[in-house]
Every structure is written in C-alpha cells, then in structure tokens.
Amino acid sequence: MTKTKRFLKWLEVPQDADATYKTDRWTNRDLIPMPRERRTYAIWSYCVYWCISGLCISAYTLGSSLLAYGVNCKQAMAAIAIGAVLVSPLVIACGWMGERHHIGFTVASRFTWGMYGSYFPVAIRAFTTIFWDGLQAYYGGQAMAVTLGAVFPSLWRMDQTLAGGTLLTKDLIGMLIYYVFFIAIMAIPPEKLQIPFICSSIMFVGTLAGLLAWAVSQNEVGGGAGPLFDIEAKPMHGSVGWAMMFGIAGILGSWGGGTLGQSDWTRYANRPFAPIVAQTIMAPLAIFVCGTVGIIVTSCANGILGKTIWEPFVLLSAIQGHYNNSSRARAGVFFAGAGCVGAQLGISIVLNSVSAGMDLAGLWPRYLNIRRGAYIFAAMGLAVNPWQYLSNASVFLTVISGFGIFLAPFTGVLLTEYLIVRGQRLVLEDLYKGDSSSIYWYHAGFNWRAAVSWAIGTAFLMPGYIMSLSDEGAYNGWVKLFHLNFLAGVPATMVLHWIVNKISPPPGIGLGTKFHDDSVPFGMREIDGIEPEKAESTESKCPQLHVNFEHSPKSGVV
Numbered sequence: 145m146t147k148t149k150r151f152l153k154w155l156e157v158p159q160d161a162d163a164t165y166k167t168d169r170w171t172n173r174d175l176i177p178m179p180r181e182r183r184t185y186a187i188w189s190y191c192v193y194w195c196i197s198g199l200c201i202s203a204y205t206l207g208s209s210l211l212a213y214g215v216n217c218k219q220a221m222a223a224i225a226i227g228a229v230l231v232s233p234l235v236i237a238c239g240w241m242g243e244r245h246h247i248g249f250t251v252a253s254r255f256t257w258g259m260y261g262s263y264f265p266v267a268i269r270a271f272t273t274i275f276w277d278g279l280q281a282y283y284g285g286q287a288m289a290v291t292l293g294a295v296f297p298s299l300w301r302m303d304q305t306l307a308g309g310t311l312l313t314k315d316l317i318g319m320l321i322y323y324v325f326f327i328a329i330m331a332i333p334p335e336k337l338q339i340p341f342i343c344s345s346i347m348f349v350g351t352l353a354g355l356l357a358w359a360v361s362q363n364e365v366g367g368g369a370g371p372l373f374d375i376e377a378k379p380m381h382g383s384v385g386w387a388m389m390f391g392i393a394g395i396l397g398s399w400g401g402g403t404l405g406q407s408d409w410t411r412y413a414n415r416p417f418a419p420i421v422a423q424t425i426m427a428p429l430a431i432f433v434c435g436t437v438g439i440i441v442t443s444c445a446n447g448i449l450g451k452t453i454w455e456p457f458v459l460l461s462a463i464q465g466h467y468n469n470s471s472r473a474r475a476g477v478f479f480a481g482a483g484c485v486g487a488q489l490g491i492s493i494v495l496n497s498v499s500a501g502m503d504l505a506g507l508w509p510r511y512l513n514i515r516r517g518a519y520i521f522a523a524m525g526l527a528v529n530p531w532q533y534l535s536n537a538s539v540f541l542t543v544i545s546g547f548g549i550f551l552a553p554f555t556g557v558l559l560t561e562y563l564i565v566r567g568q569r570l571v572l573e574d575l576y577k578g579d580s581s582s583i584y585w586y587h588a589g590f591n592w593r594a595a596v597s598w599a600i601g602t603a604f605l606m607p608g609y610i611m612s613l614s615d616e617g618a619y620n621g622w623v624k625l626f627h628l629n630f631l632a633g634v635p636a637t638m639v640l641h642w643i644v645n646k647i648s649p650p651p652g653i654g655l656g657t658k659f660h661d662d663s664v665p666f667g668m669r670e671i672d673g674i675e676p677e678k679a680e681s682t683e684s685k686c687p688q689l690h691v692n693f694e695h696s697p698k699s700g701v702v
Contacts, residue, residue, distance in 0.1 A: 157505075157513045170259070170576045172509040174502060177572055177660050178246035178411040184335045185412040190422035192338060193409060195345035196490040198228075198430025199352065201283060201456060202398060204438035206431075208454040209394055213387040214379035217372050217439050223388045224435040227395025228428035234396065234403045234634070235423045237559050242407025243419055244659045245570055249405040249499065249558075250506030254575045256561045259582060260589030265554050266503045270521075272401065272547040273500040275533075278525030280496060281326070282534065284488030285319025287457040291481030292318065293464070294474040300464060311531040323522065326489060326497075330518045334498050335412055344490035351483030352437050354476060355456060358463075359444035370443025372452070381619040389628065395431070396630035397548040404555050405499040416659075457484045497521060546609045548629040553601030555630075556637025557594050564638075565645045571656040583652030593644045601637035605629055 157172045165171055185193075210220035241252050249269070253262035293300030293314065304313040329340055365371050379387040410419045438454070445459055446452050449466055453459040460477045467473035501517030512520075562568060574582040578589070586592070608626025611618040625632060 152511075155511050157509070157511060157516075167510055169509060170578050172505060172513055174505050174514045175248075175251055175509055176576075180662050182333075182335045183246065183412050183414045185338070185409070185418060186414055187418050187421050189338050189341075190409075190413075190419045191426045192341045192345055193494065194422045194426040194430050195349070196341055196487075196494045197399070197402060198427055199345065199348050199434045200487050200491045201287075201484065202491065203431050203434035204352075204456055205454045206395065206398070206435040207439035207442060210391040211372070211375075212380070213390050214377060214381075215384060215387045215391060216375055216377040217369075217443060219377055219384065219388055220391065220439060221432075221436050223391035224395060225428075225432050226388075227392040228431035228435075230392065230396055230631075231399050231403065231431065232424055232428050234555070234630075235399075235406050235427055236420060237563065238403045238555065239406035239410035239419055239423065240568070241562050241570075242410030243413045243416065244568065245572060246411040246413075246660050247570075247572070247575070248408040248411055248502050250408075250502050251575050252407060252558060252562070253506075255566065255570060255584045256558050256591065257594045258586040258589050258591040259578050259584060261586070261591050261594065263507060264595075266506050268550055268554070269401065269404065270500055270503040270507070272551070273496050273503070273521060274524045274528060275530075276401070277492065277496045277500065277521050278528045278530035279534070280488055280492045281319060281322060281522070281525050282315070282530040283455075283457070284322040284326070284485060284492065285317075286315050286455075287318070287481055287484035287488055288322045289314045289318030290457045290461050290464075291478055291485055292321070293461065294478035294481060297469050297474070300461065300469070307529065307531060310534075315531070319526075322485065322488070323526070325485070326492060326522060327519065329489060329493060330497055330515060330522075334409075334514065337493065341490060341494075344486040347483040347486035348490075349483075351456065351480040351487070352434065354480050355441045355459070356437050358476070359441040359448070363444035363447040365447030368444075369440060370445070370447045372439070372443035372446055382624075386624065389631070390624075393628045393631035397552075399431075400548050400551050400555070400630050402495045404551055404558070408499045408502055409494070457481060460484070493518075546613070546626075549602055549605035549609050549626065549633065552605070552630045552633030553598045553637040556601060556634045557597050557641050559634070560597075560638045560641040560645070561594065564642055565650065566653065566656075568658045569654065569656040571652065572660060574652075583655060586650065591650065593641065593648060593650060597637055597641035597644050600640055601633055604636065605633055 157167055159165075159167050159173065165176055167173070206224055207217070207220050210223055211217070215223065242248060250262070250266055253265045256262070257265060289299065289312070299314050299317070302312070302314045305311060306313055306316060329337075332340065359370070360368060363370055377384050377387070381387075413419055438456075441456075441459070442452060442454055445462075449462055451462065453462055460481050464473050464477045497518035498514055500521045501512075501514035504512045504517030504520060505514055562570075571583060574584050577585075579585065584591075605626050608620075608622035608624070611620070611623050612626060
C-alpha cells in the first residue's frame with residue numbers, strides 16, 4: 145500500500161467495531177437510519193430544543209424587521225403570533241420522515257432528487273449555512289466581548305479596529321474565545337447534547353427575564369411600554385395588511401432552513417410522536433414570547449437610553465455605559481451577556497452545525513461525518529469574514545434573505561414527494577444503493593421531476609428578488625411575491641410537484657413501509673400487498689439489499 149493510500153485510509157471515518165454496514169460513498173455511521181440505542185430524545189428533549197430555536201437572538205430582534213415594514217408594535221406582536229403558529233405545521237411535516245424512518249434531510253433528498261441529484265439540494269443548503277454560521281459566530285463573539293468587558297472594563301473601553309475599520313479588536317478576541325467553547329461542545333455527539341441545551345436555555349431565559357424586569361421598572365416614558373408603542377403604523381409600501389403579510393412570511397423564512405432540516409433532529413426521537421408536543425406548543429410559544437420581549441425591552445430601553453437598540457448584547461454594552469461602569473451594572477451585564485453567548489452557541493449547533501455537518505457527510509461519507517463537517521463549516525464561517533459583509537448590512541440581509549427563494553421550493557418538493565407521492569412509504573435499503581437496482585435511481589441517478597418543480601417554483605420568486613437587489617424601493621407584484629417566499633413558495637411548489645408526478649409517475653410508488661421497524665432486520669422490507677415470504681418474487685422488479693444497519697454504542701468516532 146502506497147503512502148497516499150495509507151493516508152487516505154487513515155482519513156476515513158471510523159466504523160463501529162461490530163458494524164454490519166460498510167462505509168462508502170453513500171453510507172457512514174451518521175447517515176444510516178438512527179439505531180435505537182442512539183435515539184435518546186424524549187418529549188422534554190424537544191421542548192428544550194425549541195427553547196434553543198425559539199428563545200434566541202434572532203427571535204428577539206424580529207421586531208426590527210417588522211417595524212421596518214411599517215407596522216406598529218402591537219401589529220408586530222400580532223404578526224409574530226401568527227407567524228409562530230404557522231411555523232408549527234411546517235415543522236411537524238418536515239420532521240415526520242425523521243421521526244418515522246429515522247433519516248435526516250441529506251438522505252431524504254435521495255428519494256426526492258435521486259441518488260446523484262441529491263447532491264444539489266444538499267450543496268445549496270450547505271452553501272447558505274456557511275454565511276449563517278459565520279454570522280451567528282460573529283454575534284456570539286460580540287456577546288462574548290460584552291461579557292468579558294463586564295469583568296475587564298479596559299476591554300469594554302477598547303475601540304481599536306481591524307480590517308479597515310469593519311471589525312473591533314475586542315470583537316475578534318471575543319469571537320476566538322467563542323470558537324473555543326463551540327469546538328468543545330461540538331465534540332459531544334448530537335444524541336448527548338441535551339444537558340448543554342438545558343444550560344443554554346436556562347441562561348438565555350434568565351437574560352430575557354432580567355432585561356424585561358430592568359426595562360419595565362426603569363422606563364417612565366410611554367405609559368410603561370416605552371415610546372415605540374406610541375408610533376403609528378406607516379407601511380413602507382401598500383397597506384398595513386400587506387406589511388403584516390410580509391412580516392409573517394419573514395418569520396416563516398427565518399425558520400425556513402431549520403424546518404427543512406427538521407428531520408436531522410427528529411431522527412433522534414426515542415418514541416413515535418415525541419417531537420410533536422414541542423413542535424405544536426413550545427415552538428410557537430417560544431418564538432412569540434421571545435419576539436414580544438424583544439419589542440417591549442427595545443421600546444422601554446429607548447425611553448431610558450434615548451436610543452433604539454435591537455441586539456441584546458449591544459444593549460447590554462450601552463447599559464454598562466449608562467450606569468458609568470458601576471459594579472452592580474457590570475454584574476448584571478456579565479450574567480446577561482453569558483446568556484447571550486449560551487444562546488448563540490445553542491442556535492449555532494441546532495440550526496447550523498449538526499445539519500451542515502450531515503450535509504458534508506452526505507457529500508463525502510467516506511471521509512466526513514457530522515463532527516468533521518461542523519468543524520469545517522466553522523472554519524469556513526470565519527474565513528468569509530462576516531464583519532465585512534455586515535459592514536453593508538442592508539444589502540447583505542437582502543441577499544441572504546433571498547436564500548429563501550431556493551429553500552422554499554426545496555421544502556415544497558420534499559413534502560409532496562414524501563407525504564403525497566410516496567404516501568410516507570420508503571424502501572430504506574434503496575437509499576444507500578448507488579446504482580440502477582435502487583428505485584430511487586430514476587434516470588442515471590437524477591429525478592427530473594424534482595428539478596422541474598423546483599426550477600418553476602424558484603422562477604416565480606426570482607424576478608422580485610432581483611428587483612429588490614437592484615432597487616430597495618421597488619414595489620410591484622413580483623416584489624410582493626418575493627417577500628412572501630415561504631408563505632407562497634412552499635404551497636405553490638407542492639402543487640407543481642404533485643401535477644408533475646401525476647403526469648409522469650415515478651417508479652416504486654407504494655413500495656416500502658411507513659416506518660423503520662426495529663424488530664425486523666433492516667434489509668428486509670415488506671412490500672404492500674405481498675407476504676414477506678413472497679417478496680422474493682419481486683426481486684427483479686425491485687431488488688433488495690440485505691444489510692442490517694447496527695452498531696455498538698460504545699465505539700468511538702472522531
């Protein structure tokens with residue numbers, strides 16, 4: 145064996161000592177249907193998960209974008225409530241395949257797009273994650289700098305800049321320290337992250353409670369709720385109704401990437417329906433509470449400080465200055481800042497790192513698993529210099545929000561293929577076979593039906609996106625459609641994909657099971673209407689791979 149081959153062999157993802165699966169271009173430990181011993185998430189685990197996803201800085205700052213559309217604070221709170229409720233059914237639908245078949249988005253893309261075609265949606269989602277990962281890490285670094293600045297006032301006063309004035313030195317210091325914590329937490333397998341998630345949730349809930357108590361008790365303007373509640377609605381374009389619709393769609397879009405990859409986490413469910421309680425109740429409740437607290441605190445803080453500050457870590461720094469670096473203020477800022485750091489660590493792992501790591505694992509399973517993929521994305525997130533693209537925040541946020549025009553059609557295609565076309569039936573073995581023996585091979589590994597549906601769904605949203613980039617003041621039917629991307633794009637693409645499959649039905653409809661039965665060897669699938677012992681007669685029509693994906697929970701993986 146040559147040195148190159150030995151090196152490549154050393155780089156391969158470790159395989160469980162007693163594994164009966166083979167690590168290859170389609171399979172590794174993180175891509176197989178989640179074995180029973182690794183399914184550790186109970187109902188309470190998903191409640192904590194949605195505390196992380198809903199009680200976060202992104203939800204806290206929802207009011208800033210909603211008020212920018214021209215609605216008032218009360219209307220913004222109503223939009224948050226409606227948007228949060230609409231997130232729930234979308235999350236349940238996208239997570240269903242993970243809960244029932246214990247596979248994530250990366251593998252699910254194979255039955256939707258074909259074995260080779262699946263690389264396209266996985267690569268697009270991975271690309272968008274690079275920017276979100278960098279952005280969340282930058283915010284985490286700023287929160288870390290504020291937290292340390294409460295302990296070391298000299299750091300709080302530091303105003304030196306780098307990168308042409310776009311990056312504060314103290315923020316870079318905070319970001320590097322933030323990455324130390326992030327790398328340490330990512331060393332923990334996803335099935336064992338419940339305790340860190342609980343700690344993160346408790347810390348940020350404490351931050352929200354502390355900020356709300358301070359803001360309401362100290363404000364004397366606007367009848368206790370702050371001056372922002374006195375501002376009348378002035379829609380930027382059109383009517384208040386359209387402004388609220390844009391806001392509701394924006395909320396769906398904000399959680400769109402997370403909902404698309406919901407099965408990445410529901411595959412860890414230890415029992416049927418375990419995620420649904422949290423998805424139905426905790427998800428909308430957490431988003432609404434956090435968004436509402438953000439509006440109230442920002443409004444009250446405006447009455448106290450005379451400035452409108454939406455980011456909680458920036459507000460904490462202003463509070464420290466407002467009270468002249470007093471010991472009491474610094475103590476409060478420290479604990480509240482630590483909560484912001486915890487929230488950023490949690491949301492980075494939940495919505496970015498684990499899903500992105502699995503995306504990379506799907507692109508190159510022999511050499512990448514979730515952990516390695518997450519570390520690569522962390523490095524890439526830092527390499528794209530998030531402070532640079534935030535220096536022109538309005539343009540950047542328009543660009544990155546435009547990713548929704550790709551993700552919404554992906555979601556529509558996936559849901560129609562799984563829930564309607566396939567009737568929730570999958571032949572799991574065929575999702576790991578990269579040749580024509582798989583019913584998900586379609587045409588040379590590509591499902592043209594998914595490509596057509598996605599392309600048409602994206603084409604309807606693209607003109608408005610381009611117009612918004614070229615002219616921020618543009619407002620017409622195409623721009624309206626773009627701003628409604630998830631609200632309009634998901635159902636429209638679902639209908640399109642259903643029509644395409646009615647015209648040209650794909651192979652293998654009706655084959656497979658509606659769940660992953662642990663009591664049956666993984667390689668044996670029951671074909672609807674055919675006794676298991678007679679299934680052999682269908683071999684020429686739909687070949688089977690008799691592989692039982694099992695592993696030892698004690699084996700270590702890098």
